[in-house]
Amino acid sequence: MAMLEVRNLQVGFDTPEGEVQAVRGIDFDLEAGDALAIVGESGSGKTQSMLALMGLLAENGHASGEARFRGRDLMKLSPGELNQYRGAKIAMIFQDPMTSLNPYLNIEKQMIEVVMHHQGLDRREARAHAIEMLRAVRIPDPEQRIRQYPHEYSGGMRQRVMVAMGLLCEPDILIADEPTTALDVTVQAQINQLMAELRRSSNTAIVLITHDLGVVAGLCDRVLVVYAGRVVEYGTVEQIYYQPRHPYTRGLLASVPRLDAVRGAGLNAIPGNPPNLLDLPAGCSFRQRCAEAFEACGEEPALRDLGDGHLSRCHLEPEQ
Amino acid sequence: MNDVVLRVQDLAVHYTVYEGGLLRSRERTIRAVDGVSFDLRAGEALGIVGESGCGKSTLARAILGLIRPTRGRVLWLGENLTELDEEALRRKRRELQIVFQDPLASLNPRMTVGDIIAEPLWTFFPKIATVQVEERVRGMMKMVGLLPNQINRYPHEFSGGQCQRIGIARALVLNPRLIICDEPVSALDVSIQAQIINLLQDLQRKLNLSLIFIAHDLSVVKHISDRVMVMYLGRSMEVSQQEHLYRRPLHPYTNALVKAVPIPDPRLARAQHETGLTGDMPSPFNPPEGCVFHTRCPYTVKRCRIEVPALRRMENDDWVACHRAEDLDLSIGKQAKLA
Ligand SMILES: Nc1ncnc2c1ncn2[C@@H]1O[C@H](COP(=O)(O)OP(=O)(O)OP(=O)(O)O)[C@@H](O)[C@H]1O
Ligand SMILES: Nc1ncnc2c1ncn2[C@@H]1O[C@H](COP(=O)(O)OP(=O)(O)OP(=O)(O)O)[C@@H](O)[C@H]1O
Ligand code: SF4
Ligand code: SF4
Ligand SMILES: [Mg+2]
Ligand SMILES: [Mg+2]
Numbered sequence: 001m002a003m004l005e006v007r008n009l010q011v012g013f014d015t016p017e018g019e020v021q022a023v024r025g026i027d028f029d030l031e032a033g034d035a036l037a038i039v040g041e042s043g044s045g046k047t048q049s050m051l052a053l054m055g056l057l058a059e060n061g062h063a064s065g066e067a068r069f070r071g072r073d074l075m076k077l078s079p080g081e082l083n084q085y086r087g088a089k090i091a092m093i094f095q096d097p098m099t100s101l102n103p104y105l106n107i108e109k110q111m112i113e114v115v116m117h118h119q120g121l122d123r124r125e126a127r128a129h130a131i132e133m134l135r136a137v138r139i140p141d142p143e144q145r146i147r148q149y150p151h152e153y154s155g156g157m158r159q160r161v162m163v164a165m166g167l168l169c170e171p172d173i174l175i176a177d178e179p180t181t182a183l184d185v186t187v188q189a190q191i192n193q194l195m196a197e198l199r200r201s202s203n204t205a206i207v208l209i210t211h212d213l214g215v216v217a218g219l220c221d222r223v224l225v226v227y228a229g230r231v232v233e234y235g236t237v238e239q240i241y242y243q244p245r246h247p248y249t250r251g252l253l254a255s256v257p258r259l260d261a262v263r264g265a266g267l268n269a270i271p272g273n274p275p276n277l278l279d280l281p282a283g284c285s286f287r288q289r290c291a292e293a294f295e296a297c298g299e300e301p302a303l304r305d306l307g308d309g310h311l312s313r314c315h316l317e318p319e320q
Numbered sequence: 321m322n323d324v325v326l327r328v329q330d331l332a333v334h335y336t337v338y339e340g341g342l343l344r345s346r347e348r349t350i351r352a353v354d355g356v357s358f359d360l361r362a363g364e365a366l367g368i369v370g371e372s373g374c375g376k377s378t379l380a381r382a383i384l385g386l387i388r389p390t391r392g393r394v395l396w397l398g399e400n401l402t403e404l405d406e407e408a409l410r411r412k413r414r415e416l417q418i419v420f421q422d423p424l425a426s427l428n429p430r431m432t433v434g435d436i437i438a439e440p441l442w443t444f445f446p447k448i449a450t451v452q453v454e455e456r457v458r459g460m461m462k463m464v465g466l467l468p469n470q471i472n473r474y475p476h477e478f479s480g481g482q483c484q485r486i487g488i489a490r491a492l493v494l495n496p497r498l499i500i501c502d503e504p505v506s507a508l509d510v511s512i513q514a515q516i517i518n519l520l521q522d523l524q525r526k527l528n529l530s531l532i533f534i535a536h537d538l539s540v541v542k543h544i545s546d547r548v549m550v551m552y553l554g555r556s557m558e559v560s561q562q563e564h565l566y567r568r569p570l571h572p573y574t575n576a577l578v579k580a581v582p583i584p585d586p587r588l589a590r591a592q593h594e595t596g597l598t599g600d601m602p603s604p605f606n607p608p609e610g611c612v613f614h615t616r617c618p619y620t621v622k623r624c625r626i627e628v629p630a631l632r633r634m635e636n637d638d639w640v641a642c643h644r645a646e647d648l649d650l651s652i653g654k655q656a657k658l659a
Contacts, residue, residue, distance in 0.1 A: 015477065042512055043479040058476075141603040152337060154373035185538060185580040186597045187372055192582075211510050212537075214582025218589035237586040255514035256584050257539040259566060266521070267543065269514035273465050 002029035009065035024229035033203040037216040040226035055082040088118040091171035101150040108146040133164040177209045228285040235310040245312040326360040331392035352378040354554035365531040367545030375554040385409040417496040419504045427475040434471035460489040500532040553612040560638035570640035575650040
């Protein structure tokens with residue numbers, strides 16, 4: 001049994017226009033020390049699937065499916081029970097630091113409350129620990145800076161504070177939602193190194209949600225590619241980067257701007273938009289944007305094993 | 321150059337912050353932007369990169385008059401914006417628009433997407449017909465990759481990337497002449513990022529739009545920029561033609577940035593371990609004497625700790641602020657092949 005087993009996870013939102021089917025069945029396993037990347041189109045359900053695990057969906061949201069953490073199904077826990085897991089066993093670094101930091105409390109208050117609650121440290125120890133974490137994420141002058149309020153930090157620094165808060169309780173699973181998106185490359189490299197170290201030293205499992213395929217290549221072992229709320233491809237980083245099978249994954253890799261590209265050539269953007277989740281078209285949900293679509297694609301393809309655990313949801317015959 | 325549309329001269333923004341308890345509070349100054357100068361031509365794209373907190377957003381806001389600068393001038397078509405009053409500045413914003421860094425926080429949560437995008441139209445053309453506004457708004461939504469039938473939804477119902485597209489549609493709706501994009505694509509996943517970059521590039525060429533493109537992703541900046549400015553601790557370290565900057569940077573900091581770009585290839589990425597930079601980012605309250613980069617620069621000599629290097633012109637109209645620019649060869653040949 002894996003440390004975390006997610007099965008048929010579904011998330012929907014009630015809106016005046018109808019139900020938004022944000023997540024339509026996601027499965028994955030996570031062992032201690034794993035590093036799994038979740039990549040995919042904006043709006044494909046990456047954030048909401050993780051929020052569902054943490055019991056943090058918006059009021060109009062509802063989730064179903066299973067998420068067994070060390071055998072206990074998180075989806076069946078009461079809010080109070082979930083609270084004991086959140087932050088301590090499973091921590092999440094949010095995508096948008098300004099909406100998850102409290103603007104009226106200084107950083108010190110926000111950090112030490114978490115530690116005191118979950119680890120039973122006293123105020124002085126908690127403060128020292130918080131400063132240590134801020135230093136680890138390269139906040140200059142942490143003893144001074146810890147007393148400041150979120151708006152006094154730059155966007156990137158706020159993101160680093162979020163990383164520090166995620167690491168505070170040394171969780172078993174760290175879910176990092178675009179943790180380095182707002183950061184410049186040198187700090188990004190340092191934070192990725194920090195997560196890699198954490199993984200090695202405490203065997204923390206990492207779920208990294210990102211659109212930066214460069215970071216995934218350096219940090220993760222396996223990749224889950226999602227599209228319109230479903231897994232469309234799954235494999236090791238080598239399988240995904242060197243033998244991408246799903247047309248969406250191929251398009252994704254081709255649209256990455258690279259330093260060695262010729263300027264002015266334009267990027268190979270995937271044409272079109274993701275489908276409307278209120279009114280999903282029949283058949284393969286990538287069909288409207290897929291250059292290789294053919295008659296069979298009017299039927300929804302199943303997730304097929306292409307060998308060696310490499311999965312793809314596409315009707316194309318895998319070439320040998 | 322007579323086709324210069326924007327000239328920024330010795331621009332500085334200093335923030336005063338108060339810290340400590342009620343009794344022993346003390347005043348400290350952050351020199352968020354400290355003497356930045358550059359020219360921007362009609363139809364030109366200038367990329368701005370640099371460490372988080374180095375003053376990029378502050379610079380952008382100061383150029384648009386959203387923050388009053390402490391010092392310096394911003395000349396838009398020869399007119400000094402820093403001397404205009406609020407009303408005159410507001411009128412200028414038809415020509416100068418910004419797309420903000422923080423997608424969700426920069427959109428009014430109580431307005432529908434349609435109203436958010438239409439607002440600048442109503443402000444500048446109060447007599448415009450409603451049908452015309454709606455048509456324009458739907459057109460903008462389509463152009464940036466939103467579904468026009470989502471026109472009556474609210475920002476919180478969209479993902480981070482979708483919110484960023486709303487901000488871009490709003491900035492483009494008035495057909496401005498200059499757009500400052502503050503990390504406009506960092507929240508987007510690559511397939512849409514590529515569309516938006518192509519879109520901005522397209523608009524820029526078609527409309528002769530000038531573009532200031534702030535980002536921390538050097539590969540994205542490379543794609544869209546004619547020239548690139550590299551900032552560190554509120555100052556500009558290098559302003560070079562894009563082709564030169566990535567092949568043979570003049571400044572050691574530029575070199576470190578280019579070398580740290582993550583490579584989208586698992587084998588190469590695992591081999592790429594050193595970031596080339598050691599040490600912590602200095603506190604902006606207390607920037608180093610001399611060259612602000614000397615505490616992290618691998619090439620520091622005695623002079624660097626004492627004397628501030630001026631931004632000076634090198635060959636081919638590339639500019640650098642480093643005492644040792646002539647004797648360092650920072651060619652990136654090897655990395656370029658790797659990537
Ligand atoms: N409260 C809500 N009400 C209605 N729809 C919602 C709500 N929250 C999210 N959604 C929708 O659910 C879908 C999935 O959103 P999610 O935030 O998981 O996307 P994502 O994959 O994280 O995208 P991004 O890369 O842009 O962050 C989106 O289409 C979004 O519009
Ligand atoms: N309102 C403010 N009051 C005090 N200090 C501020 C304020 N806004 C920004 N700063 C400080 O000014 C410096 C520059 O901030 P700015 O937001 O311009 O950086 P940035 O380059 O845009 O960073 P990022 O890449 O993280 O967005 C930082 O040290 C920041 O903490
Ligand atoms: S099933 Fe058809 S439409 Fe879908 S990705 Fe495969 S080829 Fe394209
Ligand atoms: S002036 Fe000196 S410290 Fe500054 S970048 Fe040049 S060599 Fe390095
Ligand atoms: Mg998200
Ligand atoms: Mg900024």
